[in-house]
Amino acid sequence: MKFSGKNVLITGSSRGIGAQIAKTLAGYGLKVWINYRSSAKEADEVKEQIEKNGGQAAVIGFDVTDEKAFAQAIATVVECDGELSYLVNNAGITRDKLAIRMSLEDFEDIIRANLSSAFIGCKEALKVMSKKRFGSVVNVSSIVAESGNAGQVNYSASKGGMISMTKSFALEGAARGVRFNAVTPGFIATDMTDSLKDQIKEAYIAKIPLKRFGSTQEVAEAVAFLLSDGAGYITGETLKVNGGMYM
Ligand code: NAP
Numbered sequence: 001m002k003f004s005g006k007n008v009l010i011t012g013s014s015r016g017i018g019a020q021i022a023k024t025l026a027g028y029g030l031k032v033w034i035n036y037r038s039s040a041k042e043a044d045e046v047k048e049q050i051e052k053n054g055g056q057a058a059v060i061g062f063d064v065t066d067e068k069a070f071a072q073a074i075a076t077v078v079e080c081d082g083e084l085s086y087l088v089n090n091a092g093i094t095r096d097k098l099a100i101r102m103s104l105e106d107f108e109d110i111i112r113a114n115l116s117s118a119f120i121g122c123k124e125a126l127k128v129m130s131k132k133r134f135g136s137v138v139n140v141s142s143i144v145a146e147s148g149n150a151g152q153v154n155y156s157a158s159k160g161g162m163i164s165m166t167k168s169f170a171l172e173g174a175a176r177g178v179r180f181n182a183v184t185p186g187f188i189a190t191d192m193t194d195s196l197k198d199q200i201k202e203a204y205i206a207k208i209p210l211k212r213f214g215s216t217q218e219v220a221e222a223v224a225f226l227l228s229d230g231a232g233y234i235t236g237e238t239l240k241v242n243g244g245m246y247m
Contacts (some may be wrong), residue, residue: 001228005085005134007031008227009077011064011121012091014039016190017140019046020216021088021223026055028224033077034059035091064091064117074124083132086227087125089118089162090140094192096151107154114158115165122169126178133177136227139166140219141238143186147246159184163238170236179235181226186242188214209244 007030013022014036022032023046032050034057036043043059050057060076062069077084092114095106118139129135144152145159162182169180187193187204193213196204205211222241225231240246 001028001224001230003028003030003085003227004229005030005083005136005227007033007077007081007084008086008088009033009035009060009074009084010088010090011035011117012037013088014043014046016192017185017188017216017219018088018090020220021090022046022057023050023053023055024217024220024224025086025227026050026057027053028228029055030086031056031058031081033057033073035064035073036061037063037091064089064121065112067120070117070120071124074121074128078128083134084125084128085135087121087135087137088140088223088227089121089137091117092140092142092158094152094155096155098151099153102153107157110154111158111161114155115161118162119165122165122180126169126173126176129173129178130176135173135178136231137169137173137178137180138223138226139163139180139182140223141166141182141184143184143240143242143246145184146238146240166238167236174235179226179231181231181234181236182238183219183222183226184238184240184242185219186214186240186245188216188219188241190216207245208242212243214241214243 142159
């Protein structure tokens with residue numbers, strides 16, 4: 001895959017999908033900035049692994065819901081490398097409950113953690129990328145944005161918002177040479193899905209045409225493609241990575 005840019009910031013890349021995106025993009029020759037909120041040790045391990053394989057990486061801890069800290073982190077990247085070429089808004093959390101038991105706080109916290117954080121990232125990235133007339137952003141949404149899911153009114157709303165926000169950012173970024181796209185992973189084997197009971201996992205697998213959970217590598221390759229020069233004429237798009245579970 002060809003990349004005209006040189007570096008990428010991936011939020012929530014100490015574990016799971018984000019960590020794999022970091023390793024994959026480093027393998028394609030980009031300098032990766034690994035972000036975490038509390039898993040500093042895991043973030044350092046991702047960096048060490050990348051460097052052992054001959055890649056370039058730096059660790060930058062901040063909470064994506066903190067607007068000032070996120071903006072400062074992007075400023076630090078630009079100060080160090082002269083630009084921010086790519087951003088992946090990957091950090092996300094769940095707080096599942098049936099709607100009738102979900103407090104407004106449960107709802108708003110998830111919107112802030114998943115959607116407002118991506119807004120901050122897209123906005124700050126657009127500012128710095130506009131100056132270079134180059135950049136690409138991928139937002140990691142979810143299959144439940146498209147299908148809905150019982151017990152995830154808050155999460156599905158946050159992820160659905162990411163898809164429509166991506167389209168609006170794509171319209172604002174186009175004239176400035178900045179592309180915005182989203183991926184919607186289905187069920188991917190990470191800590192997030194590890195917590196599901198075996199019975200629930202089996203029920204989901206029965207509904208997946210490819211009859212398995214996806215791997216973090218399969219999501220990472222889709223993200224890499226959307227960031228790459230090969231996707232130069234793709235913006236405002238949502239790429240499903242779900243084993244055919246929702247078409
Ligand atoms: P995960 O294993 O739980 O990892 C989440 C990552 O996000 C961690 O690195 C965590 O860092 C970071 N994070 C969470 N809140 C943060 C904050 N406020 N500031 C900075 N970092 C924060 O999750 P995952 O399964 O890899 O999921 C990654 C993304 O894919 C999420 O947006 C998720 O919604 C989406 N997704 C996942 C699946 C799936 O099946 N796994 C399916 C569809 C979509 P710390 O450890 O430091 O807190």
